[in-house]
Amino acid sequence: MSATMTDYQRRQVTGRGIPVTGNDIDTDRIIPARFLKSVTFDTMGEHAFEDARKQNPEHPFNQKAYQGASVLVVGQNFGCGSSREHAPQALRRWGIRAIVGGSYGEIFFGNCVMLGIPCLRTSQEDLEWLQKAIERSPQTPVSVDVEKQEVRFGDRMIKATVPDGPRNQLVNGTWDSTAVLLEAGNAIEATASKLPYVKGF
Amino acid sequence: MARTLLDKVWEAHTVRTLPSGQTQLLIGLHLIHEVTTPQAFQMLKDAKLKVRMPERTFGTLDHIIPTADQTRPYADPEAEEMAQHMYRNMKDFGVPLFDMATGKQGIVHVIGPELGLSQPGMTIACGDSHTSTHGAVGAIAFGIGTSQVRDVLATQCLSMAKPKLRQVRVDGALAKGVYAKDVILAIINQLGVKGGVGFAYEYAGDVIDRMTMEERLTVCNMSIEGGARFGYVNPDAMTIDYLRGRPYAPSGAAFDRASAWWNSVATEPGASFDDVKRIDGAALEPVVTWGINPEMSVGVTKTIPSPEVQPEAERPTFREALAHMGFQAGQPIKGARIDVAFVGSCTNGRLSDLRVAAEVAKKGKVASHVRALIVPGSQQVAKAAEAEGLHEIFQAAGFQWRKAGCSMCLGMNDDKLKGREMSASSSNRNFIGRQGSPTGRTLLMSPAMVAAAAITGAITDVREILK
Numbered sequence: 001m002s003a004t005m006t007d008y009q010r011r012q013v014t015g016r017g018i019p020v021t022g023n024d025i026d027t028d029r030i031i032p033a034r035f036l037k038s039v040t041f042d043t044m045g046e047h048a049f050e051d052a053r054k055q056n057p058e059h060p061f062n063q064k065a066y067q068g069a070s071v072l073v074v075g076q077n078f079g080c081g082s083s084r085e086h087a088p089q090a091l092r093r094w095g096i097r098a099i100v101g102g103s104y105g106e107i108f109f110g111n112c113v114m115l116g117i118p119c120l121r122t123s124q125e126d127l128e129w130l131q132k133a134i135e136r137s138p139q140t141p142v143s144v145d146v147e148k149q150e151v152r153f154g155d156r157m158i159k160a161t162v163p164d165g166p167r168n169q170l171v172n173g174t175w176d177s178t179a180v181l182l183e184a185g186n187a188i189e190a191t192a193s194k195l196p197y198v199k200g201f
Numbered sequence: 202m203a204r205t206l207l208d209k210v211w212e213a214h215t216v217r218t219l220p221s222g223q224t225q226l227l228i229g230l231h232l233i234h235e236v237t238t239p240q241a242f243q244m245l246k247d248a249k250l251k252v253r254m255p256e257r258t259f260g261t262l263d264h265i266i267p268t269a270d271q272t273r274p275y276a277d278p279e280a281e282e283m284a285q286h287m288y289r290n291m292k293d294f295g296v297p298l299f300d301m302a303t304g305k306q307g308i309v310h311v312i313g314p315e316l317g318l319s320q321p322g323m324t325i326a327c328g329d330s331h332t333s334t335h336g337a338v339g340a341i342a343f344g345i346g347t348s349q350v351r352d353v354l355a356t357q358c359l360s361m362a363k364p365k366l367r368q369v370r371v372d373g374a375l376a377k378g379v380y381a382k383d384v385i386l387a388i389i390n391q392l393g394v395k396g397g398v399g400f401a402y403e404y405a406g407d408v409i410d411r412m413t414m415e416e417r418l419t420v421c422n423m424s425i426e427g428g429a430r431f432g433y434v435n436p437d438a439m440t441i442d443y444l445r446g447r448p449y450a451p452s453g454a455a456f457d458r459a460s461a462w463w464n465s466v467a468t469e470p471g472a473s474f475d476d477v478k479r480i481d482g483a484a485l486e487p488v489v490t491w492g493i494n495p496e497m498s499v500g501v502t503k504t505i506p507s508p509e510v511q512p513e514a515e516r517p518t519f520r521e522a523l524a525h526m527g528f529q530a531g532q533p534i535k536g537a538r539i540d541v542a543f544v545g546s547c548t549n550g551r552l553s554d555l556r557v558a559a560e561v562a563k564k565g566k567v568a569s570h571v572r573a574l575i576v577p578g579s580q581q582v583a584k585a586a587e588a589e590g591l592h593e594i595f596q597a598a599g600f601q602w603r604k605a606g607c608s609m610c611l612g613m614n615d616d617k618l619k620g621r622e623m624s625a626s627s628s629n630r631n632f633i634g635r636q637g638s639p640t641g642r643t644l645l646m647s648p649a650m651v652a653a654a655a656i657t658g659a660i661t662d663v664r665e666i667l668k
Contacts (some may be wrong), residue, residue: 022517024394026494031614032612033612037283039243039283040239041239055639076514078429081330083331088346107345111348169221181225181599
């Protein structure tokens with residue numbers, strides 16, 4: 001593989017924003033289960049929010065103004081429910097590179113880290129402001145700084161946090177964790193061999 | 202200092218602290234199924250990696266399989282393709298597969314405990330959010346995504362941060378007609394669907410202590426619906442009795458040594474928690490969800506709440522829920538007409554669930570406008586139920602008796618809602634579109650309440666039928 005560590009670093013993401021309002025938007029909503037019947041993730045992008053988009057022509061993912069956006073701004077508990085990685089895969093394939101919101105379903109958050117998609121947390125007040133600001137001015141870029149934990153829109157900066165562990169992974173380019181975990185080498189088997197249920201009771 | 206089960210299990214499985222500050226956590230049991238693994242196996246093949254501990258990895262088929270006609274090839278070509286990939290990957294990587302021919306196939310969260318694979322003190326991972334189920338035996342068990350499945354396959358480890366721990370105490374005694382499902386729905390209603398974000402839940406108190414293992418499995422199953430990635434019950438005599446004689450549990454003198462270790466991982470008296478919440482078990486009545494997430498529920502004798510009494514940020518979701526469900530604020534949930542009744546899933550597809558549903562089914566016949574399915578959680582559950590004649594009770598009452606699988610919980614197989622059908626379901630999620638129709642509607646409740654709704658054609662207080 002020719003990619004360097006720098007290619008994996010996710011210090012900053014800048015792009016146009018797309019607001020999806022509402023709390024508790026679950027991963028079934030992001031990608032309905034019937035589209036999971038595939039042995040690859042290749043087709044997920046075209047089905048992002050498919051049922052919600054069909055039922056609501058005004059859904060942000062349908063709106064012309066937001067095509068090409070890469071910073072998704074959401075409410076509380078976004079991505080709750082099913083562990084399906086197909087949800088962040090669908091969002092990424094649609095073009096999303098960073099998410100700003102109030103809070104996230106924890107499995108969804110972890111899946112996003114594994115794909116190098118930073119999910120930042122901000123206050124209810126700031127996320128409502130940012131959603132409205134993007135609606136008013138969809139062409140204005142949103143600048144997400146993972147390292148400094150801040151989001152800029154126009155001349156305003158809001159605080160947005162990422163917990164230390166994932167932030168270090170994203171900033172240092174170590175979020176694709178297989179290689180990091182393999183570095184432990186025989187310590188893995190050594191830990192296992194001390195467990196009574198592994199060594200035999 | 203007194204330590205919790207979470208402290209002890211986490212420490213025993215810590216390989217090292219990673220440069221990011223997270224823990225490299227060893228996974229003692231990796232369960233896999235056909236939907237969230239094919240991409241992970243492909244990634245392993247691309248990277249020329251093997252499965253690190255195939256002896257600690259077990260597979261089954263559950264999400265996509267039909268529950269009526271299981272003749273291969275499956276009628277649905279996509280389902281058939283996923284099954285074929287699962288067979289090929291299990292063979293190529295040397296992982297055992299509990300398929301139909303073994304007699305041990307079933308929903309991954311039903312067969313893990315049933316086979317004695319899931320044991321106290323373990324870390325258990327699976328590419329499925331309801332892996333929290335296995336916490337009932339005193340394990341740390343959580344759902345993961347496909348890239349994390351790849352990590353566990355390749356390294357037997359995950360990069361994880363230890364969550365905070367909240368003890369959820371349910372004290373008192375449950376009234377007749379109130380079940381484990383009502384307890385967990387009430388917990389989620391009171392603490393909220395996002396109340397558990399950042400936490401693991403330790404379930405405790407009189408009600409939990411008295412529960413059977415199958416009831417504890419129901420409670421832990423829905424931890425994730427309350428935002429907690431995992432939940433557990435401390436191992437006790439009930440846990441040890443449950444594990445005795447199970448195929449993958451130790452036997453003879455080894456079982457006694459195992460029991461001593463299992464007891465030793467329980468939370469010690471005086472241990473402290475980051476938070477404690479108390480629920481009055483005696484105050485609970487049968488619970489029914491009315492909305493589009495599992496927090497949106499009421500007691501069966503209550504009315505649907507108004508969005509106007511919710512915090513402002515929650516009102517849009519409440520209004521959306523009422524619009525999707527076709528309900529009005531202030532409307533009683535009792536009497537809501539249903540089209541479909543479903544007993545099954547990793548939440549409520551075990552023998553005790555089928556027994557209680559059968560008790561209710563004996564009291565009547567499925568209403569003429571209702572399509573009613575009973576789907577055992579595993580082949581072994583089906584066999585045990587048939588040995589007791591439960592299938593005959595169901596069939597005589599007009600329920601369909603199906604083969605084991607995830608079925609109508611998630612609309613990935615033939616069992617789906619049609620159009621705006623209203624479903625009384627013993628499953629775990631009432632999300633929009635969850636049961637396979639984008640406009641379908643789901644009311645979550647206990648298996649007894651589902652059976653009561655099936656025979657009356659509408660939401661009914663099962664306590665009136667059981668009188």
